[in-house]
Amino acid sequence: MARDGPDGPDLDADLRLLVGYGIKRANAALTPHIERILGGFGLRRSTYSALSVLAGHPGLRQSDLSEVLAIERPNLVQILDELRHSGLVVRSRDQADRRAWRLRVTPAGAEVLAQARRALMAYDQRLTAGLGKAERKALIAALQRVERLGAEAWEGRDVGEISTT
Amino acid sequence: MARDGPDGPDLDADLRLLVGYGIKRANAALTPHIERILGGFGLRRSTYSALSVLAGHPGLRQSDLSEVLAIERPNLVQILDELRHSGLVVRSRDQADRRAWRLRVTPAGAEVLAQARRALMAYDQRLTAGLGKAERKALIAALQRVERLGAEAWEGRDVGEISTT
DNA sequence: TATTGTTATACTCTATAACTATA
DNA sequence: TATAGTTATAGAGTATAACAATA
Numbered sequence: 001m002a003r004d005g006p007d008g009p010d011l012d013a014d015l016r017l018l019v020g021y022g023i024k025r026a027n028a029a030l031t032p033h034i035e036r037i038l039g040g041f042g043l044r045r046s047t048y049s050a051l052s053v054l055a056g057h058p059g060l061r062q063s064d065l066s067e068v069l070a071i072e073r074p075n076l077v078q079i080l081d082e083l084r085h086s087g088l089v090v091r092s093r094d095q096a097d098r099r100a101w102r103l104r105v106t107p108a109g110a111e112v113l114a115q116a117r118r119a120l121m122a123y124d125q126r127l128t129a130g131l132g133k134a135e136r137k138a139l140i141a142a143l144q145r146v147e148r149l150g151a152e153a154w155e156g157r158d159v160g161e162i163s164t165t
Numbered sequence: 166m167a168r169d170g171p172d173g174p175d176l177d178a179d180l181r182l183l184v185g186y187g188i189k190r191a192n193a194a195l196t197p198h199i200e201r202i203l204g205g206f207g208l209r210r211s212t213y214s215a216l217s218v219l220a221g222h223p224g225l226r227q228s229d230l231s232e233v234l235a236i237e238r239p240n241l242v243q244i245l246d247e248l249r250h251s252g253l254v255v256r257s258r259d260q261a262d263r264r265a266w267r268l269r270v271t272p273a274g275a276e277v278l279a280q281a282r283r284a285l286m287a288y289d290q291r292l293t294a295g296l297g298k299a300e301r302k303a304l305i306a307a308l309q310r311v312e313r314l315g316a317e318a319w320e321g322r323d324v325g326e327i328s329t330t
Numbered sequence: 331t332a333t334t335g336t337t338a339t340a341c342t343c344t345a346t347a348a349c350t351a352t353a
Numbered sequence: 354t355a356t357a358g359t360t361a362t363a364g365a366g367t368a369t370a371a372c373a374a375t376a
């Protein structure tokens with residue numbers, strides 16, 4: 001255990017056995033680069049995500065978007081303010097339910113999204129350099145599966161047995 | 166595209182093509198559960214990580230630990246204060262360099278770590294339920310590779326070409 | 331009575347500048 | 354002059370309570 005790697009001893013070898021640790025470290029390593037890339041288009045991670053979903057699903061309400069992106073409604077307000085003030089998103093009152101807003105991406109928003117998407121996809125593809133298309137798809141599927149399994153409430157009882165399959 | 170899944174339409178299908186998005190969503194889904202599990206032992210994610218590294222490498226200095234865990238030195242101070250006040254870690258002045266501290270896990274710290282580790286490992290194993298041992302190892306390796314590739318500075322030039330391999 | 335969007339607020343994580351004591 | 358650890362602080366992300374307007 002704790003064997004040395006090419007960049008020196010991996011002192012966190014024990015933590016590296018955990019999928020959750022690997023995900024946290026990977027996220028921390030990627031985040032500043034993703035923010036820098038999107039920042040070049042006047043976007044943040046959250047505004048890019050909102051723009052991306054709205055572009056594919058015009059007429060979505062804020063509460064729908066909140067659920068899709070797993071963002072609390074109050075936190076979405078600022079995100080949408082930002083997109084509206086930049087002229088990338090507009091909203092109009094729902095005719096049937098006058099409490100709700102219907103959101104749409106403007107032509108300018110679609111253009112910014114397209115450009116940001118190209119830059120972000122190029123970076124993201126680099127993350128799986130050396131992997132084939134099938135392997136990349138498998139990684140993405142595995143992550144989504146981890147997300148689902150991890151989110152399922154668990155009674156946290158002390159399970160001594162660990163599957164050896 | 167944007168085909169419906171078993172739990173309804175996946176409105177973020179476009180974002181799901183990104184490894185970075187999958188990592189962010191997985192991390193967000195796991196974090197509260199991991200915090201809850203570790204909270205049962207009086208630990209946070211950061212204090213658990215520090216405890217885990219120090220247990221395997223007694224005598225480490227704070228700056229070493231900071232580098233291993235990719236935590237800025239100032240942020241490590243509070244983490245170690247917490248561990249010391251809980252009696253899980255002690256420190257002593259380095260004899261050769263009286264600016265530095267040498268860190269060690271106490272017997273109580275080792276015991277808390279062992280218990281927390283069992284609970285956390287049981288949860289983490291659940292994240293890859295259905296995967297074989299080799300597949301789980303491959304996922305962990307892929308994450309570490311993503312972390313490394315993603316951290317390497319990149320000039321962010323607009324690369325239109327995307328590998329089709 | 332419940333829901334949509336909003337405001338205010340608080341808490342954690344993370345990052346930087348500047349200080350001290352030692353080297 | 355540089356380094357180890359510290360303090361203070363600021364920003365981003367995220368979470369909850371409470372409110373107005375509407376259902």
